[in-house]
Amino acid sequence: MTVPLALYYTRDHEWVRLDGDVVTIGITDHAQEELSDVVFVELPDFGKVEAADSVAVVESVKAASDIFAPFNGEIIEINIDLVADPSKVNTDPYEGGWIFKMRLSDLSQIDSLMGAETYTSFVS
């Protein structure tokens, strides 16, 4: 199970990459392993969302998993590569398998997330 050090993590097994006031979000290696074959990603709509809103769905052969907005903010970009190739969520969860990007108005929301070490213990 990979847990990159530079990322932040939620209790719902999402990772967050911070770049200025924009965050990129996907699901962790642990999450993609649990789901196994991802066959469809219902990508989010653009626009304002609140923390804990269900914004996307990742579907595997046997299960559907809701993806939640970790923060209040605005969804500004979605990974349309996942339409043609949803399996990127499995094969490349932290790079090519990214799901959406948000602009945050309040960056202090990051403080509530776990770091790599905490997430690793959380998962064990």
Add this chain to the structure above:
Amino acid sequence: MRYIDFTSGSAKLPALEGGARFGGGFSDALLITGGKLAGTGQQGEGALAIGWVDKVEVGSHSRVVSDVLKLSPLDQEHRDLGARLVPFAGWEMPVMYDSIIAEHLAVRSECGIFDISHMGQVFVTGNSAEGWLDRHLTNNVSELEAGKAHYTFLLNEEGGVIDDLILYRLADERFLLLVNASCIQKDWAWLAERLEKGITMENESGEWAGMAVQGPKAPEIYTEVTEGRTLPSRNSVDEITYQGSRMLVCRTGYTGEDGFELFCPAGDVVRWWKGFLEAGVKPCGLGARDSLRLEMCYPLNGQDLTPCRTPIEAGLGMFVDLEKGEFVGCEVLKAQKEEGCRERLRALRLTERAAPPRPGYPVLSEDGDSLSVLTSGGLSPSLGEGIGLAYLPSNRAKIGTKVFIEMRGRKISAIVSEKPLFRK
């Protein structure tokens, strides 16, 4: 049957029947059978494993954890292979080993192996067994030769399906009913109530393990593993003793590929399983078993077949012989044959890219009227699209009829298609 965990940790424990038969991972265990202490020790993770509970004195720190799931005799093999195990019909069975899609595709292209030890085996013997079976099953038993098998149904008085099964004629007066794991008790009770003099019925379900080896390479794999034997022909069964092991080898399957189902005493199955894996066969779980049969539009009892559905409605009339004489449920089926059915089980393919359709999703007409729900649904790995089965009103069920499947509030286009959905 319940088990009690005497520690605060949780432990997944095997079913214990007739004494101590543990799955792997246990060094010792505390066994309580019928209220008596039968052994002592500690389970690997520090929890204590318990057998039956009748009236047992338990410490204040104990708690009833759950009903026990039966373990396959291949359980340790599955765990060693890293399988994901799930409850199925009261058993703990592998749903997948590495990937449902990879396992599915391996069966279509080469060869896969499934643990089917959970299925039930009921043996029926007697010189009037043939006639009795003909009066309780839908397919023609008198025309079934020794050494042959056919697919058939056990119906209730209304013509509804209690179980779908394979009937093997091992000899003129000896038959094997291979039944679904979830229906062993039900089938037994139904037949036992209707048993006639001179006919013996034995439930040997717990004694037999089984493996389904399926795929285009299955016949050559069989020859390799048995050092030269040839598979019987399609729908035939060989009853043999090989290297001291009793075996039933049946050229049947639930995947649409060539292959066989091999049954042997539970104590012998591990070496057969290992032999097939060594020959390069891929272990496959229930997830792939479901997607393979769904592509073929083979029904799943409990979803596509129920006590309220007849084989005629399900489009399986070719496994029903209405000319052979009376059998339980035949009157309803005869009427349906003559007058038609109100609903028919139809195969659907999605015509747009979407999430996998799943059982229970609503099926709507092109105009948005509610028609039905999917009885089965999923992604077809071979076709790369969503597929499903649903009972549609007969006047709205022609091949080519456009429908919608409702998924999370969205209407996804689909079309009524010919069966099977997958063809090579």
